[in-house]
Amino acid sequence: MALQESYSGTANYTVSTSSTSWYGQSFTTLSSYSATSVKLLMYKFGTPGIVTVSIYASSAGKPTGNSLATGTTDGDTLTTNSAGEWREITFSAPYSLSNATMYCIVVSTTPSGGNGVAIKGRNSAPLYSGGTGLWSNDAGSSWSILSGVDLFFEMYGGVSGPSTPTLDSPTEDATGIYLNKDWLLQMMWDDADAEDISLYTVWFYDPNVGWMEQTDRSRYSIVGYFMWLGYTLEYDTTYSWFVRKTIDEVDYDSDTWSFTTTVFDPPVPGGGGLFGGGAGDGSGPPNTMKTYKRLVAAANNKIWYEDV
Numbered sequence: 415m416a417l418q419e420s421y422s423g424t425a426n427y428t429v430s431t432s433s434t435s436w437y438g439q440s441f442t443t444l445s446s447y448s449a450t451s452v453k454l455l456m457y458k459f460g461t462p463g464i465v466t467v468s469i470y471a472s473s474a475g476k477p478t479g480n481s482l483a484t485g486t487t488d489g490d491t492l493t494t495n496s497a498g499e500w501r502e503i504t505f506s507a508p509y510s511l512s513n514a515t516m517y518c519i520v521v522s523t524t525p526s527g528g529n530g531v532a533i534k535g536r537n538s539a540p541l542y543s544g545g546t547g548l549w550s551n552d553a554g555s556s557w558s559i560l561s562g563v564d565l566f567f568e569m570y571g572g573v574s575g576p577s578t579p580t581l582d583s584p585t586e587d588a589t590g591i592y593l594n595k596d597w598l599l600q601m602m603w604d605d606a607d608a609e610d611i612s613l614y615t616v617w618f619y620d621p622n623v624g625w626m627e628q629t630d631r632s633r634y635s636i637v638g639y640f641m642w643l644g645y646t647l648e649y650d651t652t653y654s655w656f657v658r659k660t661i662d663e664v665d666y667d668s669d670t671w672s673f674t675t676t677v678f679d680p681p682v683p684g685g686g687g688l689f690g691g692g693a694g695d696g697s698g699p700p701n702t703m704k705t706y707k708r709l710v711a712a713a714n715n716k717i718w719y720e721d722v
């Protein structure tokens with residue numbers, strides 16, 4: 415993975431962890447990427463055991479909330495040389511960091527007295543401009559900013575790819591989807607990247623036809639899109655759909671969702687549905703009525719009809 419952010423130089427300052435004394439460093443991202451590991455310049459004293467390194471969101475320059483990514487290393491295998499060694503800690507799962515956003519690296523240990531790790535940094539110029547050193551004397555319950563102190567770090571990760579569209583409506587496995595008078599259905603989705611609308615196509619599956627591409631789409635907000643499905647839907651039929659975003663000939667597909675249209679339950683004079691007092695919107699019980707579509711004409715005492 416590529417080096418994404420870093421601060422290093424000639425060390426002139428050292429902090430030492432214990433079971434309650436934790437240290438960290440805030441940093442500001444220069445781009446969006448998926449963080450996979452971090453390197454710190456450290457050495458051990460005694461037998462510190464497992465060293466845990468985590469990434470946190472930042473509030474007022476201090477760690478907040480739950481950890482976003484966490485990794486561990488065996489502190490007992492660190493060097494005892496006070497010059498330290500660059501130790502890479504790989505996160506158990508990558509985490510996508512946003513551009514121009516401050517995060518916090520937190521180093522914690524839980525050894526018995528007299529054991530821990532020392533982390534190297536600086537307390538004089540040139541200092542890191544995107545954050546500060548951090549210290550907690552109560553095992554992370556509260557934090558203080560170490561003004562004028564920065565700890566060395568190297569953050570690694572891969573560039574995050576474009577987001578995939580997120581389907582909104584019709585919802586997954588929805589049933590009783592009502593067909594309006596124009597037999598149209600509105601399909602809606604979101605995309606956090608808010609790409610140009612020309613990059614999206616809606617793929618629609620009819621069990622009797624197969625997959626079909628639909629391109630008549632519109633935008634209703636910065637990240638929201640919709641399309642009126644210009645296709646005749648049948649009653650009591652299950653259809654599927656997904657949205658594809660194509661950038662530089664690479665496809666980014668949403669999940670595939672399915673929905674089922676309402677059963678045939680037409681309204682009758684006096685209100686309600688033809689079967690079981692429904693509202694004429696499919697809320698009544700299913701029926702076995704078969705619908706015929708015919709063109710009828712009458713002239714000279716004769717009637718002509720043709721199925722359509």
